[in-house]
Amino acid sequence: MAVGKILRRGFLIGSAAIAGGVAFGTYRYLQPFENPLDPAAGETTLNPYILITAAGVSIITPRAEMGQGIHTTLAALVAEELDLDWQQVTAIHGPPAAAYLNASAMALGLPTAEYDDRSIRRVGKGAVRVAQKLAFGIQLTGGSTSTTDAFDRMRRAGAAARMVLTQAAGKRWGIDPILLKTEAGQVIDADGRSLSYTDLAADAAQIIPPADPPLREPANWRLLGQTLPRLDMVPKVTGTARYATDIDLPDLLCASVRATPFAGGTMIGLDTNNANTLPGVRQIVSLGNGVAVVADNTWIAMKALDQVDVTWSPPAYPATTEAQMARIESAFDTRADSTLRDDGLAEVVVEAARAESLSLVEARYTVPYLAHATMEPMTATALFKGDQLTIWCGTQVPTLARDTAAAHVGLDPDQVTIITTFMGGGFGRRSETDYTTQAAQIAVALPDVPIRMTWRREEDISHDFYRPAAIARLTGAVGPGRPEAIDMAVAAPSVLAGQSNRMVGFAPPLADKLLVEGAFDQPYALPNFRVSGHAADTGIPVGVWRSVGHSYNTFFLESFLDEMAHAGELDPVAMRLALLEPEHTPSARTLESVAAMANWGQQLPEGTAQGVGFCHCFGSSVAQVVQVSDVEGQISVDHVWCAVDVGQALDPGNIEGQMESGILFGLSAAMFGQITFADGVVEQSNFHDFDSLRMDRTPLITTRILQNNLRMGGVGEVGTPPVAAALANAIFALTGQRIRDLPLANAVSFT
Amino acid sequence: MTSLTINDTPHVVEVEPDTPLLWVLRDILNLTGTKYGCGAGLCGACTVHVNGIPERSCQVSIGDLNGASVTTIEGIGTPGQLSILQQEWVACQVAQCGYCQSGQLMQATALLQENSAPTDEDINAAMSGNLCRCGSYPRLRAAIHAAAKRMAD
Numbered sequence: 066m067a068v069g070k071i072l073r074r075g076f077l078i079g080s081a082a083i084a085g086g087v088a089f090g091t092y093r094y095l096q097p098f099e100n101p102l103d104p105a106a107g108e109t110t111l112n113p114y115i116l117i118t119a120a121g122v123s124i125i126t127p128r129a130e131m132g133q134g135i136h137t138t139l140a141a142l143v144a145e146e147l148d149l150d151w152q153q154v155t156a157i158h159g160p161p162a163a164a165y166l167n168a169s170a171m172a173l174g175l176p177t178a179e180y181d182d183r184s185i186r187r188v189g190k191g192a193v194r195v196a197q198k199l200a201f202g203i204q205l206t207g208g209s210t211s212t213t214d215a216f217d218r219m220r221r222a223g224a225a226a227r228m229v230l231t232q233a234a235g236k237r238w239g240i241d242p243i244l245l246k247t248e249a250g251q252v253i254d255a256d257g258r259s260l261s262y263t264d265l266a267a268d269a270a271q272i273i274p275p276a277d278p279p280l281r282e283p284a285n286w287r288l289l290g291q292t293l294p295r296l297d298m299v300p301k302v303t304g305t306a307r308y309a310t311d312i313d314l315p316d317l318l319c320a321s322v323r324a325t326p327f328a329g330g331t332m333i334g335l336d337t338n339n340a341n342t343l344p345g346v347r348q349i350v351s352l353g354n355g356v357a358v359v360a361d362n363t364w365i366a367m368k369a370l371d372q373v374d375v376t377w378s379p380p381a382y383p384a385t386t387e388a389q390m391a392r393i394e395s396a397f398d399t400r401a402d403s404t405l406r407d408d409g410l411a412e413v414v415v416e417a418a419r420a421e422s423l424s425l426v427e428a429r430y431t432v433p434y435l436a437h438a439t440m441e442p443m444t445a446t447a448l449f450k451g452d453q454l455t456i457w458c459g460t461q462v463p464t465l466a467r468d469t470a471a472a473h474v475g476l477d478p479d480q481v482t483i484i485t486t487f488m489g490g491g492f493g494r495r496s497e498t499d500y501t502t503q504a505a506q507i508a509v510a511l512p513d514v515p516i517r518m519t520w521r522r523e524e525d526i527s528h529d530f531y532r533p534a535a536i537a538r539l540t541g542a543v544g545p546g547r548p549e550a551i552d553m554a555v556a557a558p559s560v561l562a563g564q565s566n567r568m569v570g571f572a573p574p575l576a577d578k579l580l581v582e583g584a585f586d587q588p589y590a591l592p593n594f595r596v597s598g599h600a601a602d603t604g605i606p607v608g609v610w611r612s613v614g615h616s617y618n619t620f621f622l623e624s625f626l627d628e629m630a631h632a633g634e635l636d637p638v639a640m641r642l643a644l645l646e647p648e649h650t651p652s653a654r655t656l657e658s659v660a661a662m663a664n665w666g667q668q669l670p671e672g673t674a675q676g677v678g679f680c681h682c683f684g685s686s687v688a689q690v691v692q693v694s695d696v697e698g699q700i701s702v703d704h705v706w707c708a709v710d711v712g713q714a715l716d717p718g719n720i721e722g723q724m725e726s727g728i729l730f731g732l733s734a735a736m737f738g739q740i741t742f743a744d745g746v747v748e749q750s751n752f753h754d755f756d757s758l759r760m761d762r763t764p765l766i767t768t769r770i771l772q773n774n775l776r777m778g779g780v781g782e783v784g785t786p787p788v789a790a791a792l793a794n795a796i797f798a799l800t801g802q803r804i805r806d807l808p809l810a811n812a813v814s815f816t
Numbered sequence: 817m818t819s820l821t822i823n824d825t826p827h828v829v830e831v832e833p834d835t836p837l838l839w840v841l842r843d844i845l846n847l848t849g850t851k852y853g854c855g856a857g858l859c860g861a862c863t864v865h866v867n868g869i870p871e872r873s874c875q876v877s878i879g880d881l882n883g884a885s886v887t888t889i890e891g892i893g894t895p896g897q898l899s900i901l902q903q904e905w906v907a908c909q910v911a912q913c914g915y916c917q918s919g920q921l922m923q924a925t926a927l928l929q930e931n932s933a934p935t936d937e938d939i940n941a942a943m944s945g946n947l948c949r950c951g952s953y954p955r956l957r958a959a960i961h962a963a964a965k966r967m968a969d
Contacts (some may be wrong), residue, residue: 132911132912132913132914132950133911133912265967286891292909294906294909295909295911297911297914298905298906298909298910298911299895299898299906300895300914301911301914301917302892302893302898302905302906302910302911302914302917302921303849303889303893303894303895303898303902304847304848304849304850304888304889304890304918305849305894305895306914307848308851308915310848310852311842311848313846313848319843344832345832361844361934362831362835362839362843362844363839363842363852364835364836364838364839364843365832367855438949439913439915440851440853440859440861440913440915440916440947440948440949440950441851441913441915442853484889486911486914487914489851489913489914489915489916490913490915490949490950492949493964497946519852521855522853522854522855522856533831692880706839718909719909720960722909722952722955725951725952725954726912726950726951726952727951728951729951729953730950730951732947751854751855751858752853752854752856752858752859752947753855753856753858756947757947757949758951758953758954759943759944759945759946759947760940760941760943760944760953760956760957761940761941761944762945763951763953763954764945765954811937813821
């Protein structure tokens, strides 16, 4: 049975990590982190999440706000327990610090299935947390982990602060704290006397807080479970929210960057004579693999970049899309780097199907490289003064941005201050540190001058850490009434190896889960099911892109399941339900729910069709139905229904917004998105050739939130995976054309 | 040298005449609510009003604006005094990363000035030049309808 094999592997990894943890010493793991907050005169901090000033309580929300609403939800965790009114709440990102390491994120790399909730897997996760804290920990916003990681920790921070504030009031009044209540940022006694948290903060800081304060039952929540007004909404509708490209400092100069078009290459010749004579150009800085122009304004800097005469080292990788895909295809000839699922006898059953009565289905699928194309291109502002470097940046990895920049410019990490701003989109792109390091290099070349660096859009599209291109080979056997076997092999450049190498200098000695996630870890009780992953070395930098491996494996598997359903003359929803029910009930309910929402199985008008897709990812179950129609030979995407089970919904309005966002991000990629290469250079450059859905093509989206999963799941990436397959399946239902290569617009035309 | 009015305040700008209005606003006048997205008129993040017409400020040279009246996001409302459209943007919780929202709001403000009761088709026609990678379109549409309704009441 599927669970048995997955569990066994999880146990082995868990054991190794536990042994390591014990060897390092669990004592160190149990020590609380130092509070990194440095209160000014008149301010008090009670723990790493709470700063009390004359104006009230500021909550530190140490995850990057890139649009997903995380500052609002994290602040609500503290405010709920601390008894703050929502109008009183302010949130700040705070400094990079060990206290804010993401304990959940590294567990994402564990080669276990997310839906499997057995205790042994939690042991595995706990062991990773130990290892992470001791050696590899970073402050990461990613992997849809922010809320699950903070859920207990930040509520405890609020609860502990409330207890010491209450005790301080009790001491001042000479009343047993048990007789006091808290409300709207005040401690109140039975006679109605009140003391504000600001009044009490200094006294409260002298009291040792409880390590494990009791937390409120969800039934008593005032803020959590409700849709809250986002804390960043008013700044964002008035143009007053500050991004890294908006930082204003006295005597600031503007910069833009042009790096080698050949990933991994260097600059072998540089002539700055032309550009240096342009009015307004102040300095040209060599970055080793590119140049920066520093000028009086950004326009001059961006224009002057084309006047710099540069010779680049030639590309050291397959220089065309065709050659890239051939390189990926060749990885199938090498031994699999991972076979994380191998139930039954998939290969044998598939072979038997060739000779017997079972229907055999064979298919090859491909997806292209994709850019993130955040609305704000890569930007950062930096100032090097004395021996101190300050970088204002939108980053998903502030500790790593600090350490990487420091290493590049020869400073100690403690000489580098990172100020994390709002970011104009992340989607994984801002978990890289190339741009923050560039800003550091430019600032160090011009001491005492604040530098505001803004990439041209063309630089942003062509210098990404791309969603990998990938190829899948699938064979399956369908018997009477049910699928019997799937043998699936995936080849793609490894995100895990690429990003780990950039982050910590080596690839972890684990099976590459990200290569096959969205396939091996799906809760389908398929009797014979094998998933193998083959890592390809293509020389193109790849990185995490909203939902990572699920972004392509879910397209492969869910399209192929649709093919199997049609081959076996089975209903695509009913066939999946029969596979989900015995393995993971909440996922079955999720699929059932979306089918009901979309009235699946109804007689649709002529020229209209539906397709379905499902995925379990980031701890949540998500199912989607897409409805399309034929408009004079073109495809119109009319409606997307989405059911998502997040276990516990902390902010339903925000979760719905994230589903809409994830769906439209996934649809844009499925319909139009592709990064291609010619002569070693990325062929796309701006939104005319790397476009996304606009208002006119946006379908209706209907979302329903379920809470059957036993543990809380993530939401930021969850909306993206199923939609590509659901759309392709709908197009098949409409036209009979099975599209196995993304983007779909290469094969059909959309209205 | 260009003399123009920005958000009802007269300005004299001394900069190369081919400098796009976008960079005059952002880098010289520090009106950073207007955003750079593409530099090619493809995304609408830099939309402002020039003499009441929505324009991509990355495509308008400052030298062509002598005597012009420009309105930016800073000119249509403030955190303490939101316009009706901004209030509905808050009520519908439209913004996610927020980077495109200044441009969306300027485009939608111009739409409602011209058409007090836009249909979905009108909204599509007016707004489809404004890109949002977070996919705020469903809420954006709802906010425009809500604002139109309130203005009519």
